[in-house]
Amino acid sequence: MTRDEPLFLRAARRMPLDRPPVWFMRQAGRYMPEYRAMRERYSLLELCAEPSLACEVTLQPLRAFEVDAAILFADILLPLIPLGLELRFAAGEGPVIDNPIRSHRALDALSHVDVSADLGHVFEAVRMIRGELDDDVALIGFAGAPFTVATYAIEGGSSRHFLQTKQMMYRAPDLWAGIMERLTEITVAYLRAQVEAGAQAIQLFDTWAGILAPQDYRQYAQPYSKRVFAGLDDLEVPLIHFGVGTSHLLEDIRDAGGDVIGLDWRIPLDEGWQRIGYDHGVQGNLDPTALFAPVEELTRRVADILRRAENRSGHIFNLGHGILPTTPVDAVKRVVELVHAASARSSVRT
Numbered sequence: 556m557t558r559d560e561p562l563f564l565r566a567a568r569r570m571p572l573d574r575p576p577v578w579f580m581r582q583a584g585r586y587m588p589e590y591r592a593m594r595e596r597y598s599l600l601e602l603c604a605e606p607s608l609a610c611e612v613t614l615q616p617l618r619a620f621e622v623d624a625a626i627l628f629a630d631i632l633l634p635l636i637p638l639g640l641e642l643r644f645a646a647g648e649g650p651v652i653d654n655p656i657r658s659h660r661a662l663d664a665l666s667h668v669d670v671s672a673d674l675g676h677v678f679e680a681v682r683m684i685r686g687e688l689d690d691d692v693a694l695i696g697f698a699g700a701p702f703t704v705a706t707y708a709i710e711g712g713s714s715r716h717f718l719q720t721k722q723m724m725y726r727a728p729d730l731w732a733g734i735m736e737r738l739t740e741i742t743v744a745y746l747r748a749q750v751e752a753g754a755q756a757i758q759l760f761d762t763w764a765g766i767l768a769p770q771d772y773r774q775y776a777q778p779y780s781k782r783v784f785a786g787l788d789d790l791e792v793p794l795i796h797f798g799v800g801t802s803h804l805l806e807d808i809r810d811a812g813g814d815v816i817g818l819d820w821r822i823p824l825d826e827g828w829q830r831i832g833y834d835h836g837v838q839g840n841l842d843p844t845a846l847f848a849p850v851e852e853l854t855r856r857v858a859d860i861l862r863r864a865e866n867r868s869g870h871i872f873n874l875g876h877g878i879l880p881t882t883p884v885d886a887v888k889r890v891v892e893l894v895h896a897a898s899a900r901s902s903v904r905t
Contacts, residue, residue: 561693563624567756567793567815569836569869575861576623577894578695579887580797581877582616583628586884589615599644603629609680614687619884620891624693624756625684627749629677631699631760632707634741637673639666640708648712655711657719662733670744677745678752685753695795696754698746700761701738701783702776708734717766724775731775739779743786750790758795758817759783764808765800772804777811784812795838799876805830819875820845825863836869843874846886853886857893 560568563576584590590612593602602608612628632650636642641653656662671678685694698704706720707713714720723731746757764776784794796813798804802822809816809831816835818827820842828837845856857872864870872894878887 561623561691561755563693563695563871564755564793566869566871567795567836569814571868574897575864575870575872575894577872577891578622578624578626579616579874579878579890580626582620582622582626582887583612584878585880586878586882586887587615587619588884589619599630600642603633604676606676606680606683609677610683610687613680613684616887617688617692620888621895622692622891624695625688626695626758627677627681627684627697627754629680629697631697631704631762633674633677634668634670634698634738634745635704635708637666637668638737638741639664650707651712652707653711655719656708656734657723659730659733662730662737665737668741668744670741670748674745674748678748681749681752681754693755694753695756695758696746696749697758697760698742698749698783700759700764700776701735701742701779702767703761703763704738704742705731705734706763708738717763721771724771735775735779739782742783746783746787747790750787750792754792756793756795757787757790758797759813761796761798761801761808764798764804767804769804769807772807777807780808780811793836795871797838802827809835815869815871817873817875821875823863824860824870825865828864828867833867833869836871837864838871838873840873840875841890843876843879843882846874846878846882846890850889853889854893857890861894861897 566572566576602612609628613625617625632642643651645651688694706717709720709723794813795815796808797817798808799819801808815838816831818824818837818839820840824840841860845853
């Protein structure tokens with residue numbers, strides 16, 4: 556932990572800074588013409604499977620904007636493929652799994668996963684990206700939290716009501732536990748290997764944790780997220796814990812683990828941070844749709860988040876979720892410029 560580290564890492568460690576770092580979830584994606592051009596030639600899974608392509612997509616937003624961190628281009632569902640699940644991405648539907656896990660027989664049929672062999676292309680991409688990054692830009696690795704990945708594996712894709720998932724939780728808790736045990740084990744190994752390959756921070760995406768009531772989160776999801784964070788504790792890299800629609804779970808998510816807790820736009824940043832505690836950093840929390848607002852309104856909203864952060868150490872500026880596919884590129888650039896302008900502050904709070 557030195558002042559020569561990238562700004563992003565120093566913020567994640569809650570060191571005093573002149574301004575918060577800024578990066579965006581899904582900062583590489585369909586809103587960028589460079590990415591759309593690549594998708595005309597390659598499928599999403601092809602981009603993820605070829606390290607040189609994953610590296611190129613990761614670097615695209617860094618050439619367009621002065622963001623303070625890169626995030627590995629991958630997908631949270633990649634670890635399901637070596638398990639034997641048939642993952643594909645259907646146009647207009649998102650991920651589809653043709654053989655979801657809904658029985659003990661299906662669970663028992665899952666393959667053993669050796670992350671080094673089965674997901675080696677991901678780690679090679681990490682090494683390539685680190686070799687291309689400037690010293691002042693951090694590289695974030697990531698994985699889906701066991702609960703969120705389990706919802707896809709059980710539902711067979713995206714869901715509105717998560718009926719299959721919740722029925723299994725309530726009616727077949729032993730089957731649920733078996734699936735979560737497998738996913739937790741793989742997630743820890745997968746993230747450790749990313750760090751060993753060169754990732755300088757880790758973000759755990761529990762995108763769908765917000766669908767759970769607090770008591771269900773504590774019983775069916777939190778124990779496994781805790782084990783993921785505990786399994787990474789000795790690596791001494793900053794850990795970020797992210798969820799959507801989790802205002803009712805903030806304290807529980809904090810207790811599950813992470814040095815930095817993601818906040819979405821449904822709760823004011825200052826209120827969320829106070830609930831989490833100032834011994835943690837926070838990441839967020841601009842509404843992604845604000846990037847479609849007039850410049851004056853976008854400027855006001857960015858300034859409001861910075862004001863609520865109160866110059867306190869540990870704030871990483873981001874959206875409350877990922878960049879939407881039709882987002883204007885100029886709006887993303889504008890946000891970066893606004894955050895960068897928030898420097899030379901008269902005081903820094905810790």
